[in-house]
Amino acid sequence: MDVAFIIETIVKIVVILLVFSALAGFGTYFERKVLAFMQRRLGPMHVGPYGLLQVAADGIKLFTKEDIIPQNVVKPIFKLAPVITAATAFMAAAAIPFWPEFTAFGYKVHPIVADVNVGILYVMAVMAIGLYGPLLGGMASANKFSLISAARSAAVFISYEVITGLALLAPLMMVGSLSLIDINNYQTGGISNWIAVSQPVAFILFWIAAFAETGRTPFHLVANDHEIIDGFGTEYSGMRWGLFFIGEYANMFFISFVMAIIFLGGYGDGSIAGALQLLLKVAFFFFFFLWTRAAWPDIRPDQLMWLCWKVLMPIAVVNVVITGVVILIKQGGM
Amino acid sequence: MFEAIAFYLFAALTIAMFTITVMTSQALYALTAMAAGMIFISAFFFILGADFLGVIQIIVYTGAVMALYAFGMMFFDTTRTVVEKRDNPRVIFILGVLAATLVVFILVSPIISTHIEANYPINAAMGNSETIGLILFTKFLVPFEIAAVMLLVAMIAGIVLAGKKMDKSLTLMAEEEIALMSATQAKPETEEGAH
Numbered sequence: 001m002d003v004a005f006i007i008e009t010i011v012k013i014v015v016i017l018l019v020f021s022a023l024a025g026f027g028t029y030f031e032r033k034v035l036a037f038m039q040r041r042l043g044p045m046h047v048g049p050y051g052l053l054q055v056a057a058d059g060i061k062l063f064t065k066e067d068i069i070p071q072n073v074v075k076p077i078f079k080l081a082p083v084i085t086a087a088t089a090f091m092a093a094a095a096i097p098f099w100p101e102f103t104a105f106g107y108k109v110h111p112i113v114a115d116v117n118v119g120i121l122y123v124m125a126v127m128a129i130g131l132y133g134p135l136l137g138g139m140a141s142a143n144k145f146s147l148i149s150a151a152r153s154a155a156v157f158i159s160y161e162v163i164t165g166l167a168l169l170a171p172l173m174m175v176g177s178l179s180l181i182d183i184n185n186y187q188t189g190g191i192s193n194w195i196a197v198s199q200p201v202a203f204i205l206f207w208i209a210a211f212a213e214t215g216r217t218p219f220h221l222v223a224n225d226h227e228i229i230d231g232f233g234t235e236y237s238g239m240r241w242g243l244f245f246i247g248e249y250a251n252m253f254f255i256s257f258v259m260a261i262i263f264l265g266g267y268g269d270g271s272i273a274g275a276l277q278l279l280l281k282v283a284f285f286f287f288f289f290l291w292t293r294a295a296w297p298d299i300r301p302d303q304l305m306w307l308c309w310k311v312l313m314p315i316a317v318v319n320v321v322i323t324g325v326v327i328l329i330k331q332g333g334m
Numbered sequence: 335m336f337e338a339i340a341f342y343l344f345a346a347l348t349i350a351m352f353t354i355t356v357m358t359s360q361a362l363y364a365l366t367a368m369a370a371g372m373i374f375i376s377a378f379f380f381i382l383g384a385d386f387l388g389v390i391q392i393i394v395y396t397g398a399v400m401a402l403y404a405f406g407m408m409f410f411d412t413t414r415t416v417v418e419k420r421d422n423p424r425v426i427f428i429l430g431v432l433a434a435t436l437v438v439f440i441l442v443s444p445i446i447s448t449h450i451e452a453n454y455p456i457n458a459a460m461g462n463s464e465t466i467g468l469i470l471f472t473k474f475l476v477p478f479e480i481a482a483v484m485l486l487v488a489m490i491a492g493i494v495l496a497g498k499k500m501d502k503s504l505t506l507m508a509e510e511e512i513a514l515m516s517a518t519q520a521k522p523e524t525e526e527g528a529h
Contacts, residue, residue, distance in 0.1 A: 074413055077362045117461050118385045125392040132369065132396075135403055140362060142413045154404050158397070178386075178463055302505050 012113050016093050024249035025055045031290050038294040065238035072142035073235065081140060081232070082240045085133030085247030089254065092126040095119040096257050097181055099278070100270035112181070119180040120172070123258055124164060127213060131157040133247060134215075134222050134232040141235035149231030152301060153215075153222040159308040160212035160219075166316035167205035170323040171195045171262060180258075184266035196263040201319045203263045205312055210259060212304070214251045217293035221301050256285035337381055344377040359415045361406050369399040386462035 029044065029052070036043025044051030069075060096119075099111040116122055131153055138150025172178065174195070175186045187193045196203040212219040223231030233241055260266060260281035268274030299307075351371030355364045372395035379388030406412055420426065454469050456462075470478050504512060 072413060074360065074362050077366055080366070116385050118389050118463065121386070121389045121393075125389045125396075128393060129373065129396055131400070132366075135400070136362070136366060139403070139407060139412050147407065151404070151407055154400055154407075158400065161397070177461065300505065302503060 008109075009113060012111070013094075016098070016113065017090060020090065020093065020250050020253060021246060023253055024246045025059060027249035027252065027286070028058065028245065029055050030286070031293070034287065034290040035294050038291070059242075062239050062242040067240060068237045070141065070235050074140040077136050077140035078235075079240070081133050081135075081137035082236065082243035082247070084136065085130055086243040086250070087247075088126050088130040088133070089247040089250040092123045092130070093250075093254050094126075095122045095180065096254060097184065097261065097267070098257065099275050100267045115179070115181065118178045120168065120183065120258070120262065121178050123180075123254070124161075124168070127251065127255070128157065128161055130247065130251065133244065137236070137244070138232035141232070143235050145228040145230075146232050146234050148228050149222050149234075153232070155301070156212055156215075156219065156221060156304060159305060160209045163205055163209040163308060163312045163316055164213065166313065166320060167202045167209060168262070169316075169320050170202045171199050173320075173323055173327060174198065180261050180266075184261050184268075187265040188269045191265070194263065194265040196265075199263070199319075199323070201315060203259075205316050205319070206263065207259065208312065210255045211289070211292070212308075214248065214255055214289070216252070216289050218296045218299055219304055220293075220298050221304060224298055252286060252289055253282065256282045256289075259285055340377065340381055344374050344381075347371075348374040359418060361410050361416055362412045365399060365403055365406060368402075369396050372396055372399060383456050384462060386466055 032054075033043045033051075044054040047053040047057045069078065094113040095116055097110075097112040097115075101108060101110055103109070134153040135150050138146040138148075138153065171183070175183050177183065177186075183195075187195060191197065211217070215222050223233055228234075233244055236244065257278075260278055264281045265277075266274075267278040348371050351367045351374060354367035355371065358364050358367070373392055375395075376388040376391040379385070379391055410416065454465070454473075457465055460468070502515075507515075
């Protein structure tokens with residue numbers, strides 16, 4: 001382990017942290033603007049040109065607000081929960097390749113913090129830990145609505161983990177590797193090689209499950225404003241509440257990256273054009289999250305469970321079986 | 335050197351976390367510390383180069399702890415401390431220390447007899463997941479299949495036990511229907527009303 005490697009890794013970590021915390025802030029701005037335009041409003045307009053400085057104003061507000069710890073809460077757990085949400089969101093980013101390899105000042109840079117050969121499994125595992133944030137926050141604050149939200153988050157995440165796992169299994173059987181870079185390299189050479197073309201069912205299933213994993217609108221039951229106030233966030237104030245938000249938006253960006261890399265060809269052959277395409281794909285997925293929020297109502301918890309266990313899971317299992325048979329026939333085993 | 339530092343750091347953290355799990359009387363502390371301890375254990379797999387097992391450790395065990403949280407939510411008020419019934423703390427202490435010493439002795443004994451050698455060392459030519467798949471489906475195929483059958487049996491049993499009233503949905507029923515249903519069922523099936 002030489003010094004250059006350590007310095008390089010630290011620089012990469014700092015860059016990812018800074019870029020994505022800033023993006024998470026701007027994510028709230030994009031969301032408000034997109035929702036506003038879809039509903040024929042203007043959205044934030046007063047702070048700065050087109051309300052661009054609204055993010056800064058919100059940040060200052062969150063940072064300077066009093067940090068209230070209510071009576072009867074379990075203090076250490078209550079304080080820990082938002083940190084878990086934000087930290088796991090960023091930890092998941094360690095195995096995501098954000099950009100193809102490039103050479104800067106004669107030094108070859110791999111824009112991935114840790115190129116482990118079980119990349120996608122690691123990302124999904126760490127994102128799964130992220131649900132401890134809402135769960136602990138809900139259970140530690142002595143509040144009925146928070147407790148309901150914690151119960152819902154446990155149910156939703158345990159259920160939809162199954163869907164993501166099974167949906168991913170079929171593409172992984174084709175690629176034969178868990179590394180996101182290998183998955184990306186499998187799809188070089190045009191749209192017809194994309195896994196979304198050969199595995200459309202898995203793509204749709206994973207996309208649906210991504211909404212549940214990030215807690216976005218059709219599945220936004222964990223913090224449904226009109227039934228359970230703000231769910232696990234009800235008792236929180238100031239920056240602790242803000243950390244939940246940073247975690248949620250960072251998760252949206254990271255899962256968009258994962259979807260773009262696994263199903264839509266990623267950065268392709270590694271040229272600058274390919275890298276820009278990756279960013280466009282990520283932007284599309286992020287926009288789709290917002291679009292769905294404007295277009296769809298929330299569904300009930302029992303409908304969510306029905307969708308998961310009676311519709312999506314059987315489809316995912318059948319998809320895995322069919323993929324296995326097709327691979328077997330192609331290899332000439334039958 | 336980095337490996338040694340990482341090992342001692344995670345060893346200390348793991349022991350601290352599981353100590354909290356055992357010692358505390360607050361259900362939330364115990365469960366959170368247990369989840370954290372399970373994640374810290376995965377670090378040992380990463381240090382040994384077994385990335386796949388490390389990630390599986392995170393997925394499986396934190397998922398299992400989450401189920402415990404769900405039970406905690408049903409059975410306790412998790413914001414209150416649990417009052418434990420200790421009739422004779424000295425006996426529990428002595429038995430605990432004895433059991434712990436025994437476990438340490440059992441686990442450490444291979445060091446005394448021979449030096450530890452890996453039965454299936456990591457093969458640099460193959461990836462982690464391939465190696466595990468190869469060993470599972472050649473050397474340990476029968477235990478693997480038996481485990482699969484047992485899980486299937488447990489799953490079917492779970493569905494049979496839980497699926498008694500799956501065709502009715504309380505959300506879609508009117509209040510009177512629910513009252514009628516609970517009134518008719520309260521008398522013949524007394525143990526049903528308990529949960």
